Amino acid sequence: MTIAATTPDEAAAIVRRAAAASALWRTSSIGDRVRALTAVADALDAHADALIDQAQRETHLADGRLRGELLRTSFQLRLFGEVLDEGTWLDARIDHADAGWPMGAPRPDLRRQLEPIGPVLVFAASNFPFAFSVAGGDTASALAAGNAVVVKAHHGHPELSALTTRIVQDALASADAPDGLFDTVYGTDAGVQALKDPAIQAASFTGSIAGGRALFDIAAARPQPIPFYGELGSVNPAFVTRSAAGARGEEIVQGFVASVTGSAGQLCTKPGVLLIPADSGLESLLAAARLPAPAPLLNRSIADGFREALGATASHDDVSILAGSPAAEGDPAPVLLKTTAAALRDDHENLISEMFGPAALIATYDDEAELLAVAEVLDGQLTATVVGSEDDAVARDLIPLLSTKAGRVLWNQWPTGVSVTWAQQHGGPYPATTSVGTTSVGTAAMARFLRPVSYQNIPDALLPAALQDANPLGIPRRVDGVMTTTA
């Protein structure tokens, strides 16, 4: 790479500056933070052409896809500004003193809010060079929550990381944010060193199961273990009922193929397994589906990993090729493999496994009960999809069962294209994520970088603004157990 690896001394200094900046930033007003996030969003938009130009050179992703991703990136910075203003993120709770509290002892005056967790280390992803990288959702939500951020750049796009870092730093400076609030380190060693630095109080990661688990283990083994919010891997199975297959075969195949091959299949929510009725005609539609031309993947290690995963699944005794062909050389072509639901259930450890790239495994079933049997053996997933009709009896069992396996359950839509909203959930049971109670996309992502503090019997003038009697921030609060809104 053309950007030099960060030396141990440099990495230590960056974390030290981040810790100092974090101590200042935690006391910043909501207005200060909104101004800073908006300045970063504006700066990204203003530099769109240069950013996209550099991103294309390093990631091979298409111009349109990258422009959409950059729009999403600045949008989510502004959305966290809205979230900050609205104030529910503080989870402010006030319990007034109550001498008659039925616990058997008087209740003191207790007031609780969420406060910044401290400096956050963000491991950037390869496949979203904007939205899950230097200025992505983790950075946005950690800054919004009042913390300094150190990014460990992904080796797949170092120049873009450096360019983005300069843009973010200039924008933060223009908004009078503290020096050192945001910086980037390069190289695996610098990332691991930062993860072990006592000043870092939380880390986030998007990437592979092996890499994420290794970092999770380091975070857990620290003298002071810290939360590690890792989004690792997901197969995102989709279940087509018999009635849906009969009614909308063409539409299902078209939507599925587009979802599998978009961004050359390099999306963490790509539907990697599709269950279809054996006798529905869907199989022949899939076999005849027009697949996109071979396209370069993000980088060589992604391409090697894809070939290996595809090869392992394709060489399974119960698997054959349905469409496309695994290319030994050159850019990978999209491939659809074929097996049965029974094989999937019986050897789920080998067959239900992520192939990060343009491939998926189609599994045929004879009886809709097999859908439940496969759902039952699933590991944790980011998403699970049901393609069905509202009166399908199997849907009534399948949806609640899938909700125990996945963070997001979809109906008649495809899981790629993760919308940034209040109700989004991007994260599921392990190995989808290492932290099952959290999301890395959507407004709830801020909660990862906050911790609760209660204040007991503290005079109004010494309380944080969110907890003062007069509610100077004008935010929704829970008062004596009752949610109050300001609307």
Place this chain on the structure above:
Amino acid sequence: MTIAATTPDEAAAIVRRAAAASALWRTSSIGDRVRALTAVADALDAHADALIDQAQRETHLADGRLRGELLRTSFQLRLFGEVLDEGTWLDARIDHADAGWPMGAPRPDLRRQLEPIGPVLVFAASNFPFAFSVAGGDTASALAAGNAVVVKAHHGHPELSALTTRIVQDALASADAPDGLFDTVYGTDAGVQALKDPAIQAASFTGSIAGGRALFDIAAARPQPIPFYGELGSVNPAFVTRSAAGARGEEIVQGFVASVTGSAGQLCTKPGVLLIPADSGLESLLAAARLPAPAPLLNRSIADGFREALGATASHDDVSILAGSPAAEGDPAPVLLKTTAAALRDDHENLISEMFGPAALIATYDDEAELLAVAEVLDGQLTATVVGSEDDAVARDLIPLLSTKAGRVLWNQWPTGVSVTWAQQHGGPYPATTSVGTTSVGTAAMARFLRPVSYQNIPDALLPAALQDANPLGIPRRVDGVMTTTA
């Protein structure tokens, strides 16, 4: 102990039954859960005399203390019933589809709620044989959240654990809860085996740093790591300003001594370090304080641990005895040790260390700036207390600084006696807890045993009740980003 250790086969069967029961219980209605929690609370109250009799025999705690604790235990079971009814715990969010969503892509219909995490393993504590044991707060919050519970009984009160287990199981059966929803295992091996069992999805613990960390490490090393909510250790420092020492010396000494020696000092929020001005007269008041008579500790291992911790601190070069005397034999007598704030700051790793029993370390300071210097070097704490006057300049810096170190910051009250309320926070940075974003006391404790799930584009009839358009549960929800209440 008179209760046999649970065998490996028995422990496996108990977890298996819990998993089956959890799958049923997660679909229970709010009404079902309220009925079950209320039945358990009623049964505990009905058996109060037998329970307290057994608890006294095994823990040496006083009748009054135990009656208060049992009251708290049934109270919190009922409080979680109120929380369930009110419904904000579901964190229900509805984002309607929006074709003009400014992210650059249409927003789908997304609806998110919190759902049960799965079977929970609760490691019971020794020092609260009711409120942090078999039917304590962890069990109450995990059951309320919709999960089965397996308790690992504390070896200090096995007979009481067995009696409580029978009472809870009978009450749950009377409320038609699923068989196997609640059970108890005995012995360290059975606890570790259950912690490693793939069916267990979260664990909670209250106890020592060494024991808690060992279990945390096991939870983190599982093939599927699970959340481990450990409350380990805390010194709970208290800072007396010069003005407060001058104005209210007697009152401060009385309150402090009562807080240090209550329950023979065996409380996780006992104020173990007190900083006082050197020239204030507080030191001589403390030296002359009337300390309670020696009293038996909970059990031999607690007593041995206390002697060891007290001996280590008392033998430090910068420490002398201010009041009481460490007894080599018999029940431990309350002891106040003495050092300086400068010594505390310089050797905080040895001096700011939990002595679980009736002892505390008094540190004198010359300049109020030393209070900030000591606060700066603190490890994570459950609580930190300021005894001051509202116009103390130091308080304006001390309170925000302590909020970065402790989960609860108090003003002119003492930290023992943890009230169960909506705004309570019992948990702080490591080693106070292994999970800095959570609380084990108060209504927010339920969040530990829930995980978010989003539903995308799902027909109303197939959605969980909390997310259906008509709001059949009548709960507060966030709709298109705006908090709505039903009040």
